[in-house]
Structures are given as C-alpha cells and as structure tokens.
Amino acid sequence: MSVTAAQGFTAAGIAAGIKENGNPDLALVVNNGPRHAAAGVFTSNRVKAAPVLWSEQVLKGGEVSAVVLNSGGANACTGPKGFQDTHATAEKAAQVLPGHSAGEIAVASTGLIGVLLPMDRLLPGIGKAAAELSPYGGEKAAIAIKTTDTVHKTAVATGDGWTVGGMAKGAGMLAPGLATMLVVLTTDADVDGPGLDKALRDATRVTFDRVDSDGCMSTNDTVLLLASGASGVTPAHDEFADAVRTVCDDLARQLIGDAEGASKDIRIEVVNAASEDDAVEVGRSIARNNLLKCAIHGEDPNWGRVLSAIGTTRAAFEPDRLNVAINGVWVCRDGSVGEDRELVDMRYREVRITADLAAGPESAVIWANDLTADYVHENSAYSS
Amino acid sequence: MSVTAAQGFTAAGIAAGIKENGNPDLALVVNNGPRHAAAGVFTSNRVKAAPVLWSEQVLKGGEVSAVVLNSGGANACTGPKGFQDTHATAEKAAQVLPGHSAGEIAVASTGLIGVLLPMDRLLPGIGKAAAELSPYGGEKAAIAIKTTDTVHKTAVATGDGWTVGGMAKGAGMLAPGLATMLVVLTTDADVDGPGLDKALRDATRVTFDRVDSDGCMSTNDTVLLLASGASGVTPAHDEFADAVRTVCDDLARQLIGDAEGASKDIRIEVVNAASEDDAVEVGRSIARNNLLKCAIHGEDPNWGRVLSAIGTTRAAFEPDRLNVAINGVWVCRDGSVGEDRELVDMRYREVRITADLAAGPESAVIWANDLTADYVHENSAYSS
Numbered sequence: 001m002s003v004t005a006a007q008g009f010t011a012a013g014i015a016a017g018i019k020e021n022g023n024p025d026l027a028l029v030v031n032n033g034p035r036h037a038a039a040g041v042f043t044s045n046r047v048k049a050a051p052v053l054w055s056e057q058v059l060k061g062g063e064v065s066a067v068v069l070n071s072g073g074a075n076a077c078t079g080p081k082g083f084q085d086t087h088a089t090a091e092k093a094a095q096v097l098p099g100h101s102a103g104e105i106a107v108a109s110t111g112l113i114g115v116l117l118p119m120d121r122l123l124p125g126i127g128k129a130a131a132e133l134s135p136y137g138g139e140k141a142a143i144a145i146k147t148t149d150t151v152h153k154t155a156v157a158t159g160d161g162w163t164v165g166g167m168a169k170g171a172g173m174l175a176p177g178l179a180t181m182l183v184v185l186t187t188d189a190d191v192d193g194p195g196l197d198k199a200l201r202d203a204t205r206v207t208f209d210r211v212d213s214d215g216c217m218s219t220n221d222t223v224l225l226l227a228s229g230a231s232g233v234t235p236a237h238d239e240f241a242d243a244v245r246t247v248c249d250d251l252a253r254q255l256i257g258d259a260e261g262a263s264k265d266i267r268i269e270v271v272n273a274a275s276e277d278d279a280v281e282v283g284r285s286i287a288r289n290n291l292l293k294c295a296i297h298g299e300d301p302n303w304g305r306v307l308s309a310i311g312t313t314r315a316a317f318e319p320d321r322l323n324v325a326i327n328g329v330w331v332c333r334d335g336s337v338g339e340d341r342e343l344v345d346m347r348y349r350e351v352r353i354t355a356d357l358a359a360g361p362e363s364a365v366i367w368a369n370d371l372t373a374d375y376v377h378e379n380s381a382y383s384s
Numbered sequence: 385m386s387v388t389a390a391q392g393f394t395a396a397g398i399a400a401g402i403k404e405n406g407n408p409d410l411a412l413v414v415n416n417g418p419r420h421a422a423a424g425v426f427t428s429n430r431v432k433a434a435p436v437l438w439s440e441q442v443l444k445g446g447e448v449s450a451v452v453l454n455s456g457g458a459n460a461c462t463g464p465k466g467f468q469d470t471h472a473t474a475e476k477a478a479q480v481l482p483g484h485s486a487g488e489i490a491v492a493s494t495g496l497i498g499v500l501l502p503m504d505r506l507l508p509g510i511g512k513a514a515a516e517l518s519p520y521g522g523e524k525a526a527i528a529i530k531t532t533d534t535v536h537k538t539a540v541a542t543g544d545g546w547t548v549g550g551m552a553k554g555a556g557m558l559a560p561g562l563a564t565m566l567v568v569l570t571t572d573a574d575v576d577g578p579g580l581d582k583a584l585r586d587a588t589r590v591t592f593d594r595v596d597s598d599g600c601m602s603t604n605d606t607v608l609l610l611a612s613g614a615s616g617v618t619p620a621h622d623e624f625a626d627a628v629r630t631v632c633d634d635l636a637r638q639l640i641g642d643a644e645g646a647s648k649d650i651r652i653e654v655v656n657a658a659s660e661d662d663a664v665e666v667g668r669s670i671a672r673n674n675l676l677k678c679a680i681h682g683e684d685p686n687w688g689r690v691l692s693a694i695g696t697t698r699a700a701f702e703p704d705r706l707n708v709a710i711n712g713v714w715v716c717r718d719g720s721v722g723e724d725r726e727l728v729d730m731r732y733r734e735v736r737i738t739a740d741l742a743a744g745p746e747s748a749v750i751w752a753n754d755l756t757a758d759y760v761h762e763n764s765a766y767s768s
Contacts, residue, residue: 045692045695045696046694046695046696046697046701046703047691047692047694047695047703047706047719048695048703074688076688076691076692077687077688077691077716077719077720077721078720078721079704079718079719079720079721080720081720082720112688113686113688113689113691113692114686114687114688114691114715114716114720114721115721116721217692217695217696218692219688219691219692219695290674290755290759290763291763294759294760294762294763294764295763295764297760297764298763298764298765300764300765302497302498303461303498304458304460304461304496304497304498304603305497307431307460307461307497307498307603308429308431308460308497308601308602308603310430310431311429311430311431311432311601311603312429312430312601313430317430319430319431319432320463322431331498332461332498334463335431335461335463336461336462336463336464336465336466336498337461337462337463337498337499337500371674371760372760373757373760373761375674375678375760376678376681376755376756376757376759376760377757378678379674379675379678379679379682380678380679380681380682380684
C-alpha cells in the first residue's frame with residue numbers, strides 16, 4: 001500500500017542504472033491533488049546533502065506536487081555541481097509531469113557520500129518512472145529507495161474516510177536528529193500546511209528522533225508528508241496527528257528491526273527522570289554505549305555498562321539511587337547489585353532495558369540495536 | 385623500570401587469586417620518602433567506583449605513601465559493602481607496611497563492574513605483596529594490573545639527576561575524561577603537592593584525555609603521581625612538567641596501541657579551528673563515529689563519514705570550506721570531492737586524519753582506534 005494507500009497519489013519505482021548491480025534505484029511519488037499541501041523534517045546535521053538543501057527551499061513554498069527519490073548515491077559533499085544536479089532532477093521531473101513546476105518538486109537521495117550522481121542515467125530514469133506511475137505503484141517505490149535495507153518498509157493507518165500511508169528506507173547511520181532515512185508519508189485527508197507541519201513534527205520527535213541504531217547522523221535524512229485532500233475529509237487535528245504518529249512509529253520500528261548487522265532490538269525506557277530532556281539524554285547515552293551494545297549482542301546482562309553510560313550524562317540523579325532492569329529483572333538496585341543476573345532471559349530479539357533515575361516523573365523510550373561483527377563487516381566494505 | 389625507575393620507590397606484583405585463571409592480579413607501590421607528596425586525577429563519570437571515592441579522599445590529605453591496585457574486579461556499583469572493602473584494603477596495607485596509616489594509602493581497582501571483590505583472597509594477597517616489595521618490582525606491578533591488555537605498559541623520562549617513571553593498564557572503555565585506565569607515575573624529584581597537581585593536570589589534559597578508543601567512559605579511571613624527593617633535586621616546573629607529559633604521552637600511545645580488538649591507530653588532527661575546545665569537540669566526534677571506525681578498519685578512505693561527524697558538532701565552520709586529508713591525501717576540498725581517494729595508502733597500522741575547519745588558528749590531536757569484529761567478540765563475552 002505504502003504511499004499510494006491514500007487517494008490522489010501515484011508512484012513508481014524503477015531501475016535507472018544508478019546502482020551498478022541493476023537493482024531498482026529511482027522512485028517517483030506524485031500528488032495529483034486537488035490539494036498539494038506538504039510538510040518536511042530534515043537532518044539536523046550541519047553538513048547537508050544537496051537534495052536536502054533543495055527540498056528545504058521547496059517546502060518553504062508550501063506546496064509539493066511530486067518527490068523524486070534515488071538510491072545509489074547520496075549527492076552529499078558534492079559542492080555546487082551536486083546542487084546543480086539536484087536542480088536538474090527537479091527540472092526534468094517538471095518536464096515529464098505536465099502542469100508541475102520544478103519549484104514544487106522535492107528531491108531525496110541516499111547512498112554513498114562524496115560521489116556525484118550519474119546524471120546521464122538518472123535523468124532518463126525520471127522519464128521512465130513517469131511512464132510507469134500508478135495508483136498501485138507504492139510498493140515498487142518503496143523497493144527502489146532501499147540501500148542496505150534487507151526489506152522495504154511501508155505502513156498505513158486509516159481514519160474515518162481518510163488514510164495516511166508511508167514508505168521508509170534506512171538500515172544504518174540511524175541516529176537522532178533523524179536517522180539516515182528517507183520517508184515519504186501521504187494522506188488524502190484535507191489538511192493544510194500548518195496542520196501537516198505540526199502533526200509531522202510532533203510525530204517525528206517521539207518516533208524517528210528516538211531511534212539510535214549506531215549513533216551516526218546522516219547528511220540526507222528527509223521525512224516528507226504530502227496531503228492531496230482527495231478524500232474531502234478534514235479530520236480533527238488530534239485524530240490526524242495520532243494516525244501520522246502511528247505510521248511513523250511503525251516505520252521507525254521497522255528501521256530498527258532491519259538495522260545493519262543487528263541481532264537485537266533494544267528498547268531503552270528511562271523512567272522517573274526529572275525532565276523529558278533528561279530521560280532522552282540518558283536513553284541516548286545508553287543507546288550509544290558500544291560496550292553495552294556488544295554485551296547485549298552476547299546476551300550478557302551487563303548492567304554495569306548501563307550505569308557507566310548514565311554516569312556520563314548531565315541528567316539529575318544520585319548514583320546510589322539508580323535502578324536498572326533488563327528484561328524485567330532488576331539486576332541493579334540502589335546503584336548496586338540487585339536481583340540475580342542469571343534470571344535474565346535474553347534469547348529473544350527484543351531486549352528491554354529500564355533505567356530508573358529516581359529523580360522525577362518523566363520518561364522516554366529510545367530504540368537501539370546491538371553491535372555485531374556483521375555491522376563491522378557491512379560498514380568496513382560499504383564503499384569498496 | 386616502570387614505577388621503580390625513580391629512587392625511593394618499591395613495588396611488587398603477585399597473584400592473589402582474585403582472577404580465577406591464576407594470573408597476577410595485585411600490585412603494591414610504596415613511596416619510601418623522604419617526601420610523600422602526591423597528585424591524582426580521576427574519572428569524570430558520575431558513577432564512581434568505591435576505590436575512586438576512597439582515593440579522592442586520600443588525595444585531599446595531600447600525602448600518599450602507598451597504592452594498592454588490583455585487577456580482576458572493578459569494585460564499582462557495589463554499594464556500601466564495596467566501599468567497606470576498599471577501606472579494609474587500605475587498613476590491611478597500613479598494617480603490613482609499618483609506619484603508614486590507611487588514610488595515606490590509595491586504592492585502585494579494575495575489572496568487571498557490579499561484582500564484589502573476593503576479600504578473603506585480596507587481603508592475604510596484600511601481605512604477600514608487601515613481602516615481595518623491591519626496588520626492581522616495577523615490571524611485576526605493571527603486569528599485575530593488566531586486564532584484557534595484551535602487554536604491560538611502562539614509560540620513563542629522566543631529567544638532570546631525577547626521574548619520572550610510570551605504569552598503565554587499559555585496553556577498552558577508553559575515552560576522554562579519562563580512559564579506563566589505571567596509571568601510577570612516580571618521581572624522585574623534590575616537588576610539592578601543588579607542583580605535582582599542576583604538572584599532572586596539564587599533562588593528562590593533552591594525553592590521556594585525548595585518547596578515545598571506544599567512546600566509553602569508565603567508573604574507575606585513576607592517574608596518580610607520587611613524589612619521593614629521594615633525588616634531592618627540585619627541577620624547574622616547566623622541565624618537570626615536560627617530563628610528566630612525556631611519560632603520559634608515551635603511556636597514552638601504548639594504550640591506544642593495545643586497544644581491544646583494534647587493527648588501526650587513528651590520529652585525528654583538527655586544524656584551523658576557532659578554539660581549542662572546538663578542535664577537541666570535532667576530534668572526538670570523528671573519533672566516536674562507528675561508521676568511520678568501520679571504514680578505517682576496511683582501509684576505506686571514506687571521508688564522507690568524517691564530514692558527517694563534523695556536521696553533528698557545534699564548532700564554528702562553514703560546510704563548504706571544510707577540507708579533509710587521510711594519510712596526507714586531501715580527499716575532500718571545500719566540502720566536496722578533492723584528490724583521488726585511490727591515492728590514499730592505508731596499509732599501515734597508523735592512519736592519520738586531518739580535518740581543516742578553516743575557521744581559526746587552533747588545533748588538537750585525538751587518538752582513536754578502528755572498530756573491528758574482534759572488538760565485538762571481546763566485549764560481548766567479557767563477563768561470561
């Protein structure tokens with residue numbers, strides 16, 4: 001279903017020859033209206049890829065009528081030529097999509113940083129994709145944006161007469177301030193730009209922004225939400241926002257579940273924090289601790305590494321009041337040895353760490369992955 | 385030579401049975417005076433092991449006459465009982481070292497967090513170590529503090545009639561704000577406490593604090609500098625400080641060279657930064673980027689990952705003015721593709737990354753390691 005679950009959208013995914021192995025690498029998503037409202041959230045990395053710089057400008061215009069996405073190259077750190085290439089991509093799309101202008105066409109790219117895209121293949125690919133646009137093209141589009149993803153990722157939520165659908169890619173370089181991910185969400189609800197923007201920011205803050213696979217922040221992260229208004233229904237904001245968050249949460253979990261080389265999904269819940277910011281800071285510190293990530297991989301309930309990670313933060317807590325549970329067993333009580341660590345069963349893919357700061361009423365959940373030899377292998381050979 | 389290179393010191397290293405494999409696990413370093421001046425630097429982790437809390441108190445008294453160090457257990461996150469055990473360790477040492485009081489005896493521990501030490505073995509071990517104290521015992525002491533270290537680490541620098549010597553352990557959990565390391569430095573120079581403190585802090589700030597093997601900060605880091613005054617020489621402060629820094633730098637490089645599972649030592653030099661703080665922040669961000677660390681392991685000059693790491697910092701820079709060299713080849717110029725990456729030769733263990741922020745006159749060097757499957761293996765099985 002993906003981005004074509006909602007009415008008013010067509011999509012396509014094709015092999016343009018950007019990837020040398022011939023796999024699909026170019027996706028096109030078109031909003032056929034009547035409305036072309038849009039919102040976007042982009043990487044907070046200060047080194048931004050050309051398509052991010054371009055799409056941020058497009059979003060300022062308030063309307064997005066189509067998105068061109070490519071895998072096989074990030075077009076990041078590619079200088080003025082890289083930006084010209086993104087511009088040419090939007091112009092080409094405007095040319096093959098009658099009635100659209102380049103200034104309404106967002107572009108997203110993913111792949112290796114620091115390499116120019118093969119425009120002699122990409123530009124003809126846009127024409128080819130336009131010819132294949134279909135209200136059933138959502139799955140093909142989701143497949144075409146994969147890089148090291150082992151599966152394509154889609155999600156759908158429905159309201160009373162309206163739908164939110166989406167697709168995502170991302171399997172490495174996943175970290176807050178957005179994961180290396182490209183996400184396109186579509187809806188046929190009749191929602192204006194400000195309504196989309198609020199729903200999207202509220203959703204990403206507690207979903208994609210709380211995924212931390214490997215602590216690395218990308219140059220290309222892009223999450224777009226496009227509304228066609230084709231259902232003719234304007235839902236209550238909260239109802240709509242819930243649906244957007246549901247789809248984002250679903251896709252974020254799929255990203256963690258497909259993280260490069262991971263064998264465990266780690267759900268880190270920080271409770272009794274003095275503030276939500278404290279909870280998130282502690283959760284991220286735990287999520288990024290390589291020693292702990294290795295221990296989880298080895299099914300070792302090494303809670304000392306959790307405390308060690310908490311101790312590096314500025315959050316409010318007293319060391320001798322900290323409690324830590326792993327899969328429900330409180331292995332650390334009052335900053336010291338708690339229940340028998342032998343009671344912890346870590347055979348399953350999902351591992352739950354609860355860190356109790358005993359400092360207040362706030363909480364947050366961060367999702368992470370273990371660190372494995374497979375992660376090292378995938379990422380030491382990626383560009384070669 | 386180690387901690388007994390300087391006059392006035394004796395040391396021993398023995399197997400007390402703390403480690404189940406029977407390897408040496410207890411070291412004793414004694415300052416026989418005439419002076420017992422000392423300075424110490426400890427972990428900045430807010431979760432501090434019992435021996436750190438104890439030794440911080442001892443240092444406040446201004447005199448340290450002996451140090452008991454054990455491997456085989458960190459005595460961290462062990463609650464009131466853990467602190468009592470550290471206290472008992474110092475009391476036992478005072479008992480077997482006539483003329484010394486427990487309040488002058490520092491304690492340092494390393495090993496697994498969250499496990500109580502086997503005091504029934506440790507305490508008799510102190511008596512055994514005291515019986516073996518020798519002015520030639522420095523090497524044995526250095527061997528007894530090893531955990532996953534593959535080699536013991538010692539260094540010496542000499543002045544005109546005086547000497548600074550030292551030993552270190554540490555092979556993982558190496559990060560700024562001190563690595564997981566135990567370091568004891570000794571000198572026969574006649575220097576008072578404030579002089580030692582200044583020399584030690586100035587040295588650690590640019591040596592141990594700029595080592596970042598895996599971004600993980602320990603609960604037990606301890607660096608002690610003891611002065612016996614036995615040479616009768618009081619060197620000029622700068623001369624003495626140079627010697628201390630030389631020994632710290634030597635030991636810090638040995639730590640990086642022996643980091644768990646590492647196949648590459650990565651020297652990250654950040655140049656043309658607006659401030660030294662900016663240079664250090666950028667250097668650490670690069671040092672902690674798992675994707676880059678994997679790429680270095682794969683001998684892949686993936687400079688995009690360097691830019692991506694720089695982009696997550698608050699340092700002053702413009703993305704399109706960044707330059708990056710890997711082993712002397714400027715693969716990134718003005719934030720974009722520079723010299724041919726095929727020119728980069730990464731066959732050797734040392735890899736040099738230069739990040740030019742083009743924002744000012746300051747610089748800093750951070751040392752890190754690559755991320756390897758061996759690191760994952762060592763750390764996923766450490767406690768089991």
